[in-house]
Amino acid sequence: MGxxxxxxxxxxxxxxMKFIFFIFILLVQTRVTFAVTExxxxxxxxxxxxxxVLKKYLQWHNQxxxxxxxxMNNRTNGSIKKFLEHIDHWVVAGYPELPQFSIGHxxxxxxxxxxxxxxxxxxxxxxxxFFRNLLPESKLIxxxxxxxxxxxxxxxxxxxxxxxIGFDVYCGGPGAKKLNRVGKEKxxxxxxxxWPNPFxxxxxxxxxxxxxxxxxxxxxxxxxxxxxxxxxxxDHVIHxxxxxxxxxxxxxxxxxxxxxxxxxx
Numbered sequence: 001m002g003x004x005x006x007x008x009x010x011x012x013x014x015x016x017m018k019f020i021f022f023i024f025i026l027l028v029q030t031r032v033t034f035a036v037t038e039x040x041x042x043x044x045x046x047x048x049x050x051x052x053v054l055k056k057y058l059q060w061h062n063q064x065x066x067x068x069x070x071x072m073n074n075r076t077n078g079s080i081k082k083f084l085e086h087i088d089h090w091v092v093a094g095y096p097e098l099p100q101f102s103i104g105h106x107x108x109x110x111x112x113x114x115x116x117x118x119x120x121x122x123x124x125x126x127x128x129x130f131f132r133n134l135l136p137e138s139k140l141i142x143x144x145x146x147x148x149x150x151x152x153x154x155x156x157x158x159x160x161x162x163x164x165i166g167f168d169v170y171c172g173g174p175g176a177k178k179l180n181r182v183g184k185e186k187x188x189x190x191x192x193x194x195w196p197n198p199f200x201x202x203x204x205x206x207x208x209x210x211x212x213x214x215x216x217x218x219x220x221x222x223x224x225x226x227x228x229x230x231x232x233x234x235d236h237v238i239h240x241x242x243x244x245x246x247x248x249x250x251x252x253x254x255x256x257x258x259x260x261x262x263x264x265x
Contacts, residue, residue, distance in 0.1 A: 041090060041091060041096060043089070043090075045088035045089050045093075046088060046089070047085070047086065047087070047088040050087045050088055050089065050090075050100070050101075051084075051085055051087070053265075054084060054087065054101055054265075057245065057265055060244070060245060061103065061245075061264075064236075064240055065103075065105070065113055065115060065237070067103070067115045067117065067149070068115075068147075068149065068151055069117065071151065072117070072147050072151060072153075075151065075175075076130060079128065079130040080119065080145070082125070082128075083119045083120075083121055083122070083125060083145060084101065084119055086121075086122035086124065086125055087100045087101055087119070087120060087122070088100075088122070090265075092120055092143075095164075095165060095187065096204075096221075097187055097204065097205050097206075097207055097219075097221055098120070098165075098187070098207070099118070099120075099251070099263070099265075100119070100120035101118065101119055101120065101265070102117075102118045102251070102263045102264065102265070103115055103116065103117055103118070103263065103264055103265075104116035104118070104253065104261045104262070104263050105234060105237045105261065105262050105263070105264070106234075106259060106260070106261040107231050107233035107234055107259075107260075111233070113234075113237060114148065114149045115148065115149050116146060116147070116148050116149075116261070117146065117147055117148075118144055118145070118146045119144065119145050119146075120143065120144055121142050121143055121144060121145060126141055126142050126143075131155065133177075134153075134155060134170070134172070134176075134177075134178060134179050135155060135157065135170060135178075135179060136170075136178060136179070136180075136181075140157040140168075140170075141157055141158040142155050142156070142157050142158075143156050143157065143158050143167060144156040144167070150173075150174060151174040151175075152171065152172065152173050152174055152176075153171065153172055153174075153176065153179065154169055154170065154171040154172075154179070154182075155169075155170045155171075155179055156168070156169055156170075156185060157170065159184065162184075162186050164187055164189065165186075165187050166184060166185060166186035166187065167184060167185045167186070168181055168183075168184055169181065169182055169183045169184055169185055169209075169210075170182065182211060182212070183209065183210040183211040183212055183213075183214075183216075184209075184210045185207060185208065185209045185210070186207070186208050186210075187205055187206070187207050187208075188205055188206045188207075188208055189205055190205065190206075191203050191205075191206060192206070193206070193218060194215065195254065195256060195258070196254075196258075197218075197220065197254055198229040198230065198254070198260065199220070199222050199224055199225045199226075199229060199252070201222060201224035203220055203221070203222050204220075204221045204222070205221075206218050206219065206220060207219040209253075214256075215256060216255060216256055217253045217254065217255045217256070217261070218253060218254055219251070219252070219253040219263070220251075220252055220253070220254070221250060221251055222250060222252075223248065223250050225249050225250060225252065226249075227239070227249065230249075230252070230260050230262065231259070231260045234260065234262055237262060237264075238262060241264050241265075245264070245265070247264050247265045249262060251263040251264070
């Protein structure tokens with residue numbers, strides 16, 4: 001009886017170890033599945049898939065970082081949700097440095113996290129009345145809408161003279177009836193950073209943001225990052241996105257003043 005009991009204990013332990021290993025593999029596979037990996041960057045455009053993922057992400061995000069997404073949507077008579085519903089991929093076709101949707105997280109005063117939402121405008125929506133009312137010229141071609149925690153609004157319009165791609169940035173305060181050109185944003189082919197980067201490894205092309213002619217931020221894309229070299233006030237943003245949302249810390253911006261912004265998803 002004792003021998004049989006011992007054999008059963010061994011079998012039980014083996015079963016438990018195999019079960020734990022199975023769960024570990026499942027978790028690893030799940031992390032890879034939900035992270036924006038190269039496989040997902042190569043996927044075909046799929047509005048239904050992106051709509052499902054972004055809806056779940058926004059619901060999760062609002063639990064930890066209450067934003068003003070619904071308020072901005074109401075202020076724009078539903079235009080924001082309409083733009084979001086037309087997103088069909090993680091990135092803009094041909095430009096992996098330009099996510100179709102992102103939220104920037106920056107440490108503010110005390111424990112406040114300042115948010116910047118950004119949505120790509122599908123080609124079929126670029127003549128929407130929403131833009132005609134806000135932009136100074138009807139011929140401008142909107143590519144992105146941005147708004148911040150204070151509900152200030154920006155629209156980025158395509159500048160055909162910038163290569164490989166660039167935008168004029170039009171912004172206004174909360175409730176502005178017309179937006180004014182305040183600067184530009186441009187994708188650079190190589191790394192020409194004029195200030196220190198906390199993660200100067202394995203970098204791709206840079207996205208540079210200017211206010212008038214002054215460089216104010218550079219966005220980078222790199223897997224060689226670690227929270228310990230970021231703003232420690234953003235640790236919980238990075239931790240929660242990595243552990244719960246399963247998104248990697250691979251998109252970040254550095255301002256001229258050294259402030260770091262992390263972008264998800």
